[in-house]
Structures are given as C-alpha cells and as structure tokens.
Amino acid sequence: MGNYQFDRRTFLKSAAGLGALVTLPGLAKRAFADQGEITLLTWETYQDDPWIAEYTEKTGVKIKAVRSGSIDEMFATVQSGAISPDVIYFDTGTANRFKNSGLIAPFDASQVPNRSNIASSMDWEAKATIDGTLYALPYNWGNQPLMYDADATGGEPQSWDALWDPKYAGKVNLFDDGYVVMQMIALKIKAADPFNLTDEEFEACADALRTLRPQVNTIARGFDDALTIYAAGDAVIGYCQNISIVNKLKSLGKNFAYTFPQEGTPTWLDCAVLTERGRRKEVYDFINETLTPTWQARFISTNSNNGVLSPEAAAKAGVSPEALANTNILDQTEDGFWNKMVISKLPEDIDRRVAMWNDFKAGTL
Structure with a gap:
C-alpha cells in the first residue's frame, strides 16, 4: 500500500x-x-x-x-x-x-x-x-459553485460577477486549476459555448482575468489552503473547489454557504x-x-x-x-x-486556456 x-x-x-x-x-x-x-x-x-x-x-x-x-x-x-x-x-x-x-x-x-x-x-x-x-x-x-461568507456579503450572490465587485478587493479566492477555473471565466463572460470559445471570447476572458487579478490576494493550492485562507478572514468569497470546504467552515462557526450562479455552475x-x-x-x-x-x-x-x-x-x-x-x-x-x-466537456484548446491561466498567475496577461 x-x-x-x-x-x-x-x-x-x-x-x-x-x-x-x-x-x-x-x-x-x-x-x-x-x-x-x-x-x-x-x-x-x-x-x-x-x-x-x-x-x-x-x-x-x-x-x-x-x-x-x-x-x-x-x-x-x-x-x-x-x-x-x-x-x-x-x-x-x-x-x-x-x-x-x-x-x-x-x-x-x-x-x-x-x-x-x-x-x-x-x-x-x-x-x-x-x-x-x-x-x-x-x-x-x-460541482464548483460560488462560495461566500454571508456575514460579509449580506446575502446570497446571484452571479459570478460578484467576484469582480470592488467591495471584495483582495478578498476573493480561486483554486489553482486552470482547466476548471477557465470554465467559470467562460460562463462569466456569457460565452455562447463555454467549451468552444471564439477568438473574441478568448480576449473577453483575458480582460475578465486582468480585472479579476486585483481582487485575488491568494490562490489556494488545495482544500487545506482554501480552509486556512477563509478561516483567517483573508477571503470572504470565491470559486469553490469542493463544497466540503463550506461544510468545514460551518463546523468552525463561520457563516459560509454556496450558491449556483445564474450563468451556470461547472459540474x-x-x-x-x-x-x-x-x-x-x-x-x-x-x-x-x-x-x-x-x-x-x-x-x-x-x-x-x-x-x-x-x-x-x-x-x-x-x-x-x-x-x-x-x-x-x-x-x-x-x-x-x-x-x-x-457538465465539463473537452474544450477547444486546453493549452491556450492553461497558458492564459499561467499568465494570470504570473501577472503577465
């Protein structure tokens, strides 16, 4: 073993x-x-x-x-x-x-x-x-829904747009998986087909990532990282890798929940x-x-x-x-x-998506 x-x-x-x-x-x-x-x-x-x-x-x-x-x-x-x-x-x-x-x-x-x-x-x-x-x-x-601290948000967000809300600057969390995060970004820009982006939609995704970067202080490297970030108050809203993170935060007395945004939830x-x-x-x-x-x-x-x-x-x-x-x-x-x-499908160009995500992390997008 x-x-x-x-x-x-x-x-x-x-x-x-x-x-x-x-x-x-x-x-x-x-x-x-x-x-x-x-x-x-x-x-x-x-x-x-x-x-x-x-x-x-x-x-x-x-x-x-x-x-x-x-x-x-x-x-x-x-x-x-x-x-x-x-x-x-x-x-x-x-x-x-x-x-x-x-x-x-x-x-x-x-x-x-x-x-x-x-x-x-x-x-x-x-x-x-x-x-x-x-x-x-x-x-x-x-699935990967939108998770949030209800005490900080004052209610249930209805859209992925909440991650771009200036009031959460520096308090947004993402997890480090370009394959999955890019699905959410494609939904946020309302792509006609989130798994078959046009060149114009790729550029819209790049713009969305550029404006999202100031919102994100730390990218979680896994479930334990995400728990630590949210429990410390370093993030109050984010893209949820697994709803078990929300459950654990609840057990710690934190008022966290998750929701399925109107644009759709990657599954x-x-x-x-x-x-x-x-x-x-x-x-x-x-x-x-x-x-x-x-x-x-x-x-x-x-x-x-x-x-x-x-x-x-x-x-x-x-x-x-x-x-x-x-x-x-x-x-x-x-x-x-x-x-x-x-439901996840094979996207049009995985390498292009992952490269965009890596540029986002490096600040070179």
Whole structure:
C-alpha cells in the first residue's frame, strides 16, 4: 500500500454534521497469495488509506494510491511516464484529451456488475463514450459553485460577477486549476459555448482575468489552503473547489454557504478510466468493490462526496440525513437542478486556456 502526493494538498478528514462512519463488514484478516499490485492516479478523499488496507487484507491485492492536485498535473504525469497507473480518476470532459494522446484504453463495463448501483438519473453512458466506445465508469460527481461568507456579503450572490465587485478587493479566492477555473471565466463572460470559445471570447476572458487579478490576494493550492485562507478572514468569497470546504467552515462557526450562479455552475462526473495495463481482472474487481452500496456509503459519509448512489439508495446503505445534507445528492432531486449545471466537456484548446491561466498567475496577461 502506498500513500503518495504531488503537492501539499491534504483533505480535511471530517466535515460538519457527518454521521458515524460506515464500516465494511466481513473484513477479517486472512492470508492471501500476492495477487499483484494496482496503481491508482486519484484524488484526496477518493480511496482513503484505511479502506485500501482493508481491501488488501480481504483480497491480497496491493493498492498504491498516487494522489494528484489537478487535471493538468495528472495529464503531465502520465504523458511523461513518471507514473504508470492502472486506473486514473478524472472527469468525462477530460477523457478525449487522454484518448487522443494514447494514454487510456476502452472499458469493459461487463466486468463491473455493480455498475447497476449507479443512479439511473445520471445518464452516464453517453458522457463516458467516445466515438461509440465506452472509456469510463462513474465513481463520483460534483460541482464548483460560488462560495461566500454571508456575514460579509449580506446575502446570497446571484452571479459570478460578484467576484469582480470592488467591495471584495483582495478578498476573493480561486483554486489553482486552470482547466476548471477557465470554465467559470467562460460562463462569466456569457460565452455562447463555454467549451468552444471564439477568438473574441478568448480576449473577453483575458480582460475578465486582468480585472479579476486585483481582487485575488491568494490562490489556494488545495482544500487545506482554501480552509486556512477563509478561516483567517483573508477571503470572504470565491470559486469553490469542493463544497466540503463550506461544510468545514460551518463546523468552525463561520457563516459560509454556496450558491449556483445564474450563468451556470461547472459540474464534473469523475470516472474510473483504465490504461492498457489496467485491463486486468483484479483491476476490474477493485472498481467493482468501490461501487458497492457499502463502499459508496462510507465514501459519501466520510468526506462529503456525492458518489454515484441515488438519494434513496444512499439512505438505505446507511448515509445519515446529516451527511446527505452536506452533499449535492438531495439537490439533484429539485426541479431544474441539472439545468443550472454545466457538465465539463473537452474544450477547444486546453493549452491556450492553461497558458492564459499561467499568465494570470504570473501577472503577465
């Protein structure tokens, strides 16, 4: 078992109001022959070390979890050969980028019978299919809303424009992921298609970033950085990387909330995606285990992730009402919820977007 990180991003292991952790039954320690090793390229909170240890005890299969800090970092790591993973966890909007570079392989969903536990409302197959071939299987979904300190804002902002409000100068926070932040910027300028910008819209994004820079004092390098920044009062409004940050701030007595702006909210569907070396039975078996109601309930309850279960299935599996309230699982049952979400797609030119983001950080835009 391995626990590796590329940056200092460390997730907050608890969130406000979460119920008792869900434990896996029947995991008494047994002796197994070595069944090989699986390398995951994944995120904090997705497969916690104790869960990996339990799975190894149960099956004899060793799991090495390499935890990354951004999509760009994941892509560069695999492309360079620095890591040779069996499974990579990223959103459906990124899949084409990896496929076009020959880094991933088709996914045989018949090897994962627990895919039947994925909520039917997710309509995931179309999103995980490229040119008629399935490449991914959902594990988690979420969004990046607008978060704010209600005491400082005096109410609920309705638009991304709030980040540009002069009264928040030096008090706006963003997280360091150009792939995702540029989606929000494209929505803010009301691009006709936020994933297919024209040259004029690219220039409008550049103008928006230039005027946003004086608003931003610090860019968060992960969940822990964001928590520290907001808790210290160094930011009162920002682009939220994960709603668990809001939940933790609430548990600290801070009056934080999040909202879905009228222009739309970037939304992702993270999936297990295989490399060619990952097309092995023990890899499919591991992915199958992570889609059991028991695993998913613990995944949801422990770290405020949405997982893939329906609200009814999550509750039946033991997710408490308090834990559900700290996710978007119940939100999706509201009329018009998905109309407010903008599902990530492969943009027209990732390199151009990332270069613009890097120029923004360097102050050379």
